[in-house]
Amino acid sequence: MSVPCQQSPAVLAGSVTLTVLGAWNLYLAKPSSYGKHLESLATSLPARAAWFLQELPSFAVSAGILAQQPLSLFGPPSTVLLGLFCAHYFHRTFIYSWFMRGRPFPASALFKAFVFCTGNGLLQSYYLVYCAEYPDAWYMDLRFSLGVFLFFLGMGINIHSDYILRQLRKPGELTYKIPQGGLFTYVSGANFLGEIIEWIGFALATWSLPALAFAFFSLCFLGLRAFHHHRFYLKMFKDYPKSRKALIPFIF
Structure with missing residues (x-):
């Protein structure tokens, strides 16, 4: 594959x-201040509006x-x-x-997040459309097939895990509960693991430097967040399952 x-x-x-942003997150070793780890309510937006606005650039740029x-x-x-x-965005x-x-x-x-999504959406889209050159047989290449499989597997895990989390709360409720079922077992x-698998698959299917860097960033950022979520649950719930790991089943 030629990639001029x-x-x-x-x-x-x-x-x-x-890559540097991913490594910097690991170096800081603290979660971003939102959700469970929100430190202050000063100058905040409703969650739905905020998530829509921050994710929109990645979709708008790539779709455009x-x-x-x-x-x-x-x-x-x-x-x-x-x-x-x-599709993801x-x-x-x-x-x-x-x-x-x-x-x-x-x-x-x-x-x-808005700035990040704008830059990353532009980087991934620009590379794929204006830089990458794939052979006619790329659809038959193992990297493409396995990468796409992992992408959809990760997306499925991510969506299913988000559904489980959403069902823990009634509308307007902000209390935390122990998630059960799916990979949360x-x-x-589990939701972070799904998205990490997604972007590893995307990096494999595209076989590109920008996608690999994004997969590395996702692993660092979401992996660290999974670790802090795990520590949060252990601290909040005395009956939290002791066998449950932070991100990788049976390992970590």
């Missing part, structure tokens, strides 16, 4: 930035670039792969945000 733009300054800079490409169910692999990226923007039940979201965290961060 992969060495372009913009693509390299964006990929390095994602994708819309400029010729429409075809089995078009070039680059547009199909970008379609997967769009369509769900996160228009479905997940609508049904979520959560605490007010701080404006500062919203701003950071084994890990506290």
